[in-house]
Amino acid sequence: MPFAASLPPLSIAAAVTPLSALLLLAAYAIGSLSGSLLLGKLRGVDIRQQGSGNAGGTNALRTQGLRFALGVVVIDIGKGALAAWLALRYAPVGADWTVTAHGYLAAFAAVLGHVWPIWHGFRGGKGAATLIGSLLVLWPFAVPVLVVIWGAVIIASGYVGLATVIAALSLPLLGWFTDAGAPRLWFSAAAAALIVFTHRGNLARLRAGTESRFARARLLHRWRRG
Structure with a gap:
């Protein structure tokens, strides 16, 4: 469904x-x-x-x-x-x-x-930091999950914008899998959509291959080269 x-x-x-x-x-x-x-x-x-x-x-x-x-x-x-x-x-x-x-x-x-x-x-x-702040009060269980996802994507890719978008998109999925109530599910879906919208420039630069990386955070790339 x-x-x-x-x-x-x-x-x-x-x-x-x-x-x-x-x-x-x-x-x-x-x-x-x-x-x-x-x-x-x-x-x-x-x-x-x-x-x-x-x-x-x-x-x-x-x-x-x-x-x-x-x-x-x-x-x-x-x-x-x-x-x-x-x-x-x-x-x-x-x-x-x-x-x-x-x-x-x-x-x-x-x-x-x-x-x-x-x-x-x-x-x-x-909007990402303000979203995290509200979740610390309303849904604290979700915060470490989002932080782990965000950190894993940064380590793998070095792209902060991509990491933020993927973490945000995981929020409604987390709400769905944990049988969250209507307010939490609707908030999760709306917040994820807003974060994707505010990062549309980052996504466009990713497609064009011009997005900036935090090279120091791209640990997997360093390990492979080592």
């Missing part, structure tokens, strides 16, 4: 309470706080004008160094976790959406905010 056909129904058209709307708007606003752009202002740089032009951790590492990139990743993971936690903590009980559904909707809103940040001209990053 196709994965999409197996998704249980989830009523997004259910009545939205004012508190639910406020939580989703807050999640989007929190997600819009870009770690690389906030830290870049302190350094007097805009990394969207350097390297790949992406306001994410990988470009931060390549253009600004490890310490800067670590700060970016901490902020971007933290805001995903915060948005999900706030939604779970303050979701209205007895509303048409369950508390769990609030958490996943807020997490997706935070990822959307990271990709299209209202505070930074709607030009942000690709």
Whole structure:
């Protein structure tokens, strides 16, 4: 059975309470706080004008160094976790959406905010770190699985973008195989689709053979040559 056909129904058209709307708007606003752009202002740089032009951790590492990139990743993971936690903590009980559904909707809103940040001209990053942050709160079991898949692809290929896409695509499969509920399955499918979309440039460069590698991470290639 196709994965999409197996998704249980989830009523997004259910009545939205004012508190639910406020939580989703807050999640989007929190997600819009870009770690690389906030830290870049302190350094007097805009990394969207350097390297790949992406306001994410990988470009931060390549253009600004490890310490800067670590700060970016901490902020971007933290805001995903915060948005999900706030939604779970303050979701209205007895509303048409369950508390769990609030958490996943807020997490997706935070990822959307990271990709299209209202505070930074709607030009942000690709959403992976913020997605991981939300999963640490909502589905912590999935995080080590994604990290292992991501790391294995990087070691084998050296392509960070490819590793991120494959890890994201494994998320709905993980939800399906573990009989996850409707909010988790729909979130997994939507998040995977968004990550593929934000990495469309990486995939196009892979097809063209022009994608940049992290050569130092390509351990299998080194072992074979050794």
